[in-house]
Amino acid sequence: MQTTHSNKFFTQAQEVMVGGVNSPVRSFNGVGGHPLVMKYGRGAKLFDYDNNAFTDYCLSWGASILGHAHRHVVLAAKKAVEKGASFGTTTAAEIDIAKHIVKCVPSMDLIRFVNSGTEATMSAIRLARGFTKREMLVKFDGCYHGHFDDLLTKAGSGVAQLKESSSLGIPKTHIENTLSLPYNNIAMLEKTLTQYKDKIACVIIEPVAGNMGVVPATVDFLKALKELTKKHNMVLIFDEIMTGFRFSAGCFQSEVNIIPDMTCLGKIIGGGFPIGAYGGRKDIMRHLAPLGGVYQAGTFSGSPVVMKAGLAALRVLTQDFYRTLNSKCETFAASANRYFEENDIAVHLSRYKSMMSIRFRREQVLDYEDALQAAGGDRYGRLFHHLLKAGIYWPPADLEAFFVSGMHTKADLRTLLDELKKFFKP
Numbered sequence: 001m002q003t004t005h006s007n008k009f010f011t012q013a014q015e016v017m018v019g020g021v022n023s024p025v026r027s028f029n030g031v032g033g034h035p036l037v038m039k040y041g042r043g044a045k046l047f048d049y050d051n052n053a054f055t056d057y058c059l060s061w062g063a064s065i066l067g068h069a070h071r072h073v074v075l076a077a078k079k080a081v082e083k084g085a086s087f088g089t090t091t092a093a094e095i096d097i098a099k100h101i102v103k104c105v106p107s108m109d110l111i112r113f114v115n116s117g118t119e120a121t122m123s124a125i126r127l128a129r130g131f132t133k134r135e136m137l138v139k140f141d142g143c144y145h146g147h148f149d150d151l152l153t154k155a156g157s158g159v160a161q162l163k164e165s166s167s168l169g170i171p172k173t174h175i176e177n178t179l180s181l182p183y184n185n186i187a188m189l190e191k192t193l194t195q196y197k198d199k200i201a202c203v204i205i206e207p208v209a210g211n212m213g214v215v216p217a218t219v220d221f222l223k224a225l226k227e228l229t230k231k232h233n234m235v236l237i238f239d240e241i242m243t244g245f246r247f248s249a250g251c252f253q254s255e256v257n258i259i260p261d262m263t264c265l266g267k268i269i270g271g272g273f274p275i276g277a278y279g280g281r282k283d284i285m286r287h288l289a290p291l292g293g294v295y296q297a298g299t300f301s302g303s304p305v306v307m308k309a310g311l312a313a314l315r316v317l318t319q320d321f322y323r324t325l326n327s328k329c330e331t332f333a334a335s336a337n338r339y340f341e342e343n344d345i346a347v348h349l350s351r352y353k354s355m356m357s358i359r360f361r362r363e364q365v366l367d368y369e370d371a372l373q374a375a376g377g378d379r380y381g382r383l384f385h386h387l388l389k390a391g392i393y394w395p396p397a398d399l400e401a402f403f404v405s406g407m408h409t410k411a412d413l414r415t416l417l418d419e420l421k422k423f424f425k426p
């Protein structure tokens with residue numbers, strides 16, 4: 001594969017941008033080699049500056065469920081930008097998409113738009129703290145909620161006395177109030193929430209984790225979470241930034257009928273543009289400025305171009321769209337897993353609908369410890385480059401989910417399966 005132009009661009013990128021990237025996971029540090037520099041995207045394909053075409057399963061880290069440059073989204077964005085990109089005032093475009101989302105997502109009575117997922121989770125936590133007048137927050141090992149200081153604790157360090165941050169530059173005081181618990185572990189959850197019942201403001205969770213590969217929370221675990229947070233008057237926050245509108249319009253919470261107090265959204269709802277949103281019960285949301293005393297603001301929040309593009313994308317996401325997408329993925333994953341099983345290869349695909357990841361072991365993954373044991377390491381890097389050479393772009397990092405869009409064809413998925421078979425020979 002020719003990468004002359006990508007290499008040239010990447011050299012320039014490194015001279016002016018830290019590590020040549022604007023987000024660390026885009027570097028190929030986890031898989032080796034240099035990142036490709038992309039020129040454009042169309043449907044399920046990405047094209048680089050050497051005119052290599054790739055079937056994209058990274059999809060802007062899950063945001064592009066309609067593939068790239070979907071005509072409805074492009075048209076909506078073009079029309080909006082012609083009328084001005086940002087006014088810093090309320091617009092009808094905001095109201096339209098807010099109505100759509102609030103109608104779809106059961107936990108959201110009121111919504112606030114922001115510009116990224118990180119902003120959404122950070123603000124939701126601030127609001128939960130303001131509402132409960134408590135300071136502690138609980139998260140789960142292996143879940144990622146953005147790069148807010150209070151959330152960047154090392155897995156497993158939550159209940160220890162000396163907590164460790166997973167990044168330099170974070171004052172100890174920021175993580176003192178953060179507990180990180182094992183995912184899917186009801187006993188630990190019950191013990192901790194009972195022990196700190198008057199101190200915990202909120203519990204935040206990816207209800208289907210996508211940042212330690214795909215790990216759906218068990219329904220029993222989510223039920224326990226709902227019951228315990230309700231009993232102790234803590235705010236339950238579902239981080240549906242990755243899962244929101246990926247499986248169905250009602251988000252994951254409607255699929256299991258476990259309704260949190262607040263929900264964070266991002267990625268898909270922006271139609272590929274930068275976005276985040278948080279919302280929830282009216283009595284909680286009313287504590288947010290200008291109605292209440294919890295402050296949060298944003299110059300570009302609710303920008304009309306993003307709002308119009310986002311709504312155009314959401315309107316394409318009908319029940320039929322999801323049915324077709326989910327069934328394509330089911331057939332693909334079942335065939336892959338059958339192949340691994342029949343050939344006694346210690347690998348499987350973990351999946352929730354159109355969100356999947358590869359595990360380098362037979363046994364199911366239930367938490368972060370399992371996920372680490374099931375990581376491929378160098379093998380993942382070799383698989384990534386094998387796929388890349390075959391014209392398939394997977395996330396350049398082990399333990400990340402890969403995604404399928406509505407634009408991927410059954411033939412695309414058959415090609416992916418064939419390439420997996422070539423790599424994992426019996």
Ligand SMILES: Cc1ncc(COP(=O)(O)O)c(C=O)c1O
Pocket residue numbers: 061116117118119121144145146147206210211239240241242266267275276
């Ligand atoms: C579940 C989840 N929450 C929050 C975030 C942070 O979103 P953003 O990158 O838009 O700040 C991400 C990003 O990947 C995510 O996957």
